[in-house]
Amino acid sequence: MSEFESEFERGLFALRQEKLDAIAALGQQRYPNQYRATHTIPQLRQAFDPLTAEQLNGTPEQPAPRIEVSIAGRIMAIRAQGKAGFATLQQNGQRLQIYVRQDAVGEDGYALYKLLDMGDHIGVSGYLFRTRTGELTIHVEKLTFLSKAMLAMPEKYHGLADVELRYRQRYVDLFANLDSREVFVKRARILRAIRSFFDARDYLEVETPMMQPIAGGAAARPFATHHNALDMDLYLRIAPELYLKRLVVGGLDRVYEINRNFRNEGISTQHNPEFTMLEFYQAYANYHDLMDLTEQLIAQVAKEVNGTTVVEFNGHTIDLANWQRLTMREAVLRACPQAQQATGRQLYELFEQHVEHTLIQPTIIYDYPTEVSPLSKAKPDDPEHVERFEFFIGGFEVGNAFSELNDPVEQRRRFQDQLAAREAGDDEAHQMDEDYVRALSYGLPPTGGEGIGIDRLTMLLTGSRSIRDVILFPLLRRQDKSAQDEGGATA
RNA sequence: GAGCUCGUAGCUCAGUCGGUAGAGCAACGCACUUUUAAUGCGUGGGUCCUGGGUUCGAUUCCCAGCGAGCUCACCA
DSSP: OOOOSSHHHHHHHHHHHHHHHHHHHTTOOSSOSOOOOSOOHHHHHHHHTTSOHHHHHBOSSSBOOOOEEEEEEEEEEEEEETTEEEEEEEETTEEEEEEEEHHHHHHHHHHHHHTOOTTOEEEEEEEEEEOTTOOEEEEEEEEEEEEOOOSOOOOTTTOOOOHHHHHHTHHHHHHHOHHHHHHHHHHHHHHHHHHHHHHHTTOEEOOOOSEESSOOSSSSOOOEEEETTTTEEEEEOSOSHHHHHHHHHTTOOEEEEEEEEEOOSOOBTTBOSEEEEEEEEEETOOHHHHHHHHHHHHHHHHHHHHSSSEEEETTEEEETTOOEEEEHHHHHHHHOGGGTTOOHHHHHHHIIIIIGGGOOSOEEEEEEEGGGOTTBOEETTEEEEEEEEEEEETTEEEEEEEEBOOOHHHHHHHHHHHHHHHHTTOTTSOOOOHHHHHHHHTTOOSEEEEEEEHHHHHHHHHTOSSGGGSSSSOOOOOOOHHHHHHHHHTO
């Protein structure tokens, strides 16, 4: 580390370096390469939290047999009192207290203890007991130094509160704010629950290109890049949709993909330029089947992750097992009764403007205007509308699904309409994908497909108001000090 | 992209109706062998985001910039 934020940090770093020398002088390695513990802290707590003080400590007349254990962790609190002291170690989001006294660890051992700082990693072995306030504690017999914190920990009571620092230095946020850690643990559980849901239904998990010559499958502006050896312009994908349907043509009747999409658009509490999308396709299913599947999926994931389908979000209590279904027309007319004569696109705009943010409880909105749905199959009795639905929870869209358009002639016509829109200035209109039309020409069975925003689902299931709270490293402007100075000089 | 708000010690925050700043934690020293936001005594630590303007004097007022948060727009 060559740059410091301040003289304070430079001084602290140098001081910690001296402490490392002193620790090495006591016979410890500065950066040992392993430590064998008998338990992780969560394992140990689970096993021994139930034991009472009497079971652990025994009585003065009859001491209990000692339970010898060893653990490793980061020091999150340390208190010395002369020739003894307590410290709290943290590992995997849980904490355990240790008690170190000179007559138990020896003079060198206690000298090492006095050289420890908040944030250091250590390993300890000893026996379990409960203090007189009842806290499960390791009575340390041997201290092993593992790694030094060369920089200051955040304030121990408030943690790291600065939102920007929490995003930029997530490594600090994660160990300093256990709530933050918990969000990402839950996110992993959400992904696991989704995978087991689809695996149990005979879906195949697949991966399709992130770099695509034509960015298709959604209306959005892509990021552009270039492959040098092939001298080929490529786009980061805005959706996997067209590739997944090619797979269904290929006979993979049920596929799903959980992966990143990239859209070169604005950033907000609900938008990050890269975000994680679940897309799944099921041959021989239509959008009504997907509505049922969606309700099952969301409720089951909630139950597996939170143990309940009820979540608190943004001041609302939401039951993810209690859904309503409305056609888009019904939903709009409820809010805007004067919109009887509105065209499809107008209806859609009214919906986005007046209805979407009011849909707090889980709601499926179905039957979309054809002109805003270039990849969806029309309703058999009504070519103005397509078999498409989106679902909304907490006031925003979480998923989008439809019966897939599988008529290559009609698909080509829709693409051409989009091209016309593009030429008229709509740079988010879909591009022509000849190979996709060719794939359809080989015969796509009737298929239902759906995309679900994993980040937004995670927001709902963790009560996070901002998408940045559920993405480990959200995109922020770079902090360039020289650029800052140049910028300042222009005035 | 637009509007509003914010930027003070490593962290969490006060404060200055314009006279170059404080607390707690963290750090350093001393005391303390069952503490747990340990305690007591003492010490050090700041380009008050950056640059300009107004002023005798700016961290404070004004302008511009940088970064962030919220709202809106675009979108999922």
